[in-house]
Amino acid sequence: MTTDAGIDYDRSILGKEFPIGTFEVSREMILEFSQATGETNPIYSDEARAAESEYGDIIALPTFCNLFVNGGEKPDIKLEYGDTGFFAGQAIEIVAPIRPGDTVEVTSRLKQVYSKTGRSGKMVFAVWETRFDNQDGETVARVDESYVRRNSGRAS
Amino acid sequence: MSELYFEDVDFGDDIGPIERVIDVEQVRRFLSVRGETPVDSRFTSDEYAQAEGLAGAIVPGAMNITILSQLLTGWADTVRLKKLDVVFRGMVPHNKPITLSGIVTDKDIVDGEPRLECDVFMQNEEGTRMVIGNAIFTLPQREG
Numbered sequence: 122m123t124t125d126a127g128i129d130y131d132r133s134i135l136g137k138e139f140p141i142g143t144f145e146v147s148r149e150m151i152l153e154f155s156q157a158t159g160e161t162n163p164i165y166s167d168e169a170r171a172a173e174s175e176y177g178d179i180i181a182l183p184t185f186c187n188l189f190v191n192g193g194e195k196p197d198i199k200l201e202y203g204d205t206g207f208f209a210g211q212a213i214e215i216v217a218p219i220r221p222g223d224t225v226e227v228t229s230r231l232k233q234v235y236s237k238t239g240r241s242g243k244m245v246f247a248v249w250e251t252r253f254d255n256q257d258g259e260t261v262a263r264v265d266e267s268y269v270r271r272n273s274g275r276a277s
Numbered sequence: 278m279s280e281l282y283f284e285d286v287d288f289g290d291d292i293g294p295i296e297r298v299i300d301v302e303q304v305r306r307f308l309s310v311r312g313e314t315p316v317d318s319r320f321t322s323d324e325y326a327q328a329e330g331l332a333g334a335i336v337p338g339a340m341n342i343t344i345l346s347q348l349l350t351g352w353a354d355t356v357r358l359k360k361l362d363v364v365f366r367g368m369v370p371h372n373k374p375i376t377l378s379g380i381v382t383d384k385d386i387v388d389g390e391p392r393l394e395c396d397v398f399m400q401n402e403e404g405t406r407m408v409i410g411n412a413i414f415t416l417p418q419r420e421g
Contacts (some may be wrong), residue, residue, distance in 0.1 A: 150310075157306040158343045159297070162350040170354075183358045184346050188311055205329065208338035210410075212362035257408040273330045 128245055129201040134231050139196055141227040141251065144189050145233045148221035148264040151181045154188065166221035177272070181219035186262045187211075190251050198231060202245045203270035209246060224256040232265065244271040278386040281353030285385075292379035292395060293348050301371055307340045314416045315401050336369040336416035341408050348377040349414055356414050359392070363410030369399065370389050375407070382411070391418050 125132075148168075156167040160182055163170035171179040218223065232250040236243055246269050253262040284415055304320050319326040323333040336344075342363050349356050369375060376399070383394035399408035 123393070141359065153310050157303070157310045158340065158347070159303075159346055160343075162347075162354055162356070165350065182343065182346070183344040183361060184339070187343065190339075196296070208365060210362075210364040211342050212360070213342070214360045215358060242373065 122231065123212075123237075125234040125236075128234055128236055129199075130234055130247075131183075131197075131199040134196055134198050135234070136230060136232075138228050138230045141189065141194055141229050143224060143226045146181065146219055146221060146225055148179065148187070150221075151179055151185065151221060154185055155182055157244075158182070158184075175219070183213060184217045185219055186213060186251070186253055186264050189225065190229070190249075190264055190266060191255070192207055195229055195249060196231075198234070198247060200234070200245060200247060200270060202243075203272050205273040206268060206270040209267040209269040211267070214263045216263065217259055217261045219253070219255070219261050223261075225261065226254045228252050228254070241274075242272060244269045257274060261265040279353055280317070280355050280417055282355065283393070283418045286384065286416065288381055288384060290381040292352055292381065294376045294378035295348060295351070296374050296376050297309055297344055298374050299340070299344070299369070299371060300341065303307060304334075304336060304340065304371065306336060307337065307343075310361055311339070330372065331368060334371050338365050341365065341369050341399060342410075344375075345377055345382055345397055345408055345410065346412075348379055349395075349412055353416075358412060358414045359411040361397075361410060362412070363397070363408050365369075365408055367401075367407035368404060369401075369407050374402055379412070391415055 160166050164174050167183045229249050229251040233248040236245045249266045251264045255261050317325045320337050326334045379395045379397040381395045394413050397410050398406050400406045
């Protein structure tokens with residue numbers, strides 16, 4: 122069982138939902154994201170072939186949501202630990218396709234803060250859960266992101 | 278790219294491997310699509326990364342998960358990814374070959390949907406797994 126005991130951060134944020142923003146999804150964004158990452162599956166990258174798919178058009182790559190989740194845009198949880206931080210992991214659940222012309226409303230909440238001790242010493246994790254709802258109120262994706270802070274061992 | 282069906286895949290089947298090399302221009306383009314201002318960072322500058330104690334510039338985690346997802350989306354046109362859960366265990370450097378691979382761990386019909394699960398890996402030339410995870414995806418059945 123994980124616990125946030127002994128971790129210094131703003132606990133008033135825990136569990137509270139924060140609007141990240143509302144974003145228009147254009148055809149160009151979907152294609153540019155696919156091209157920038159080297160995607161070859163036609164349902165994400167080839168309009169003519171995607172038109173013949175069950176979707177009838179291109180859809181966004183499963184990880185397209187990452188265009189709208191950026192750690193810097195979330196509230197500062199005032200975590201007082203470590204001198205360096207990294208993106209530790211991510212879980213993306215695709216519930217429904219994101220299509221050209223969709224408007225996606227993004228909402229995040231701080232799901233969990235906990236510590237673990239590994240070979241490199243103590244690490245403190247903050248997990249954010251982000252939900253993506255389209256213009257019809259349908260949830261199209263859920264993303265859990267884990268960020269870790271630790272001491273680098275470098276002299277300050 | 279071939280079409281792949283549920284019946285074509287079984288437990289223990291390998292996915293990949295495929296090799297990729299990510300360079301700074303690809304990273305800059307990815308960050309640009311994300312709307313990030315083109316400034317030096319641990320993702321684009323060796324000097325900046327080294328000042329943070331890293332060996333050199335690294336590929337952003339959000340780009341790594343996308344590249345790893347392409348092990349599946351690039352396997353066949355018919356793959357439909359439902360979930361991808363990854364842990365970043367090490368830094369992915371620029372300009373070094375990385376190998377993406379996976380193995381099918383489960384196969385079942387869930388609520389009428391033909392569903393598969395697999396473990397996925399991104400490893401470097403030394404065989405160190407820098408990104409690990411698992412995924413759930415669907416494939417069409419030959420006889421619907």
